Amino acid sequence: IRDADHKRRLAAVQAQLQQGLHQRGLYRVVDTAPAQAQIDALRAQNAFVYRCNGCLAEVGKRLGTRLVAVGWVQRVSELILNVNVSVRDAATDQEVLSKSVYMRGNNDESWSRAMAFMLRDWSERRERNPRYGQ
Secondary structure (H helix, E strand, O other): OHHHHHHHHHHHHHHHHHHHHHHOOOOOOOOOHHHHHHHHHHHHHOOOHHHOOOHHHHHHHHHOOOEEEEEEEEEOOOOEEEEEEEEEEOOOOOEEEEEEEEEEOOOHHHHHHHHHHHHHHHHHHHHHOOOOOO
16 A cells, blocks of 8 residues: 555656646746656666666657756655655756755655645745756
C-alpha cells in the first residue's frame, strides 16, 4: 500500500509542479510525450535519473528545450522527507537551479504543502531576481 501511496503522491506533486511553474510564468512547460520512451528507458537503466550524467540534456534536446527539470523525493525516515528539483541546461548539462524542501509527515497534505512552499519561494525569488533559475 505504501508504494501505491508514494506513486500517487509523486504523480500529484509532479502535476502540481508543472501547473505551478506554468501558472506563475516561471517556465514554459512542454509535453514530454515525444521523449517518453527515452525517459522510461532512463528510469529502467538508472534508479536515480537526477544523477545520470548528461542523459537529461539529451531529453531536453529531443524536446527542443533550453532547460530540463527533474524532481525526486528522499525519505529520511517515515515522517521526514524532502522534495527536490534540479533544473539543468540542456546544452551543457550544467545545473542552473537546485531547490529542496523538507517536509514532516508522509501524507497527501504534507507533500502538497511542501510543493506549494517550493513554488511560492521560487516565484518570490524570481520576482526579486528575474534571472533566478535561468
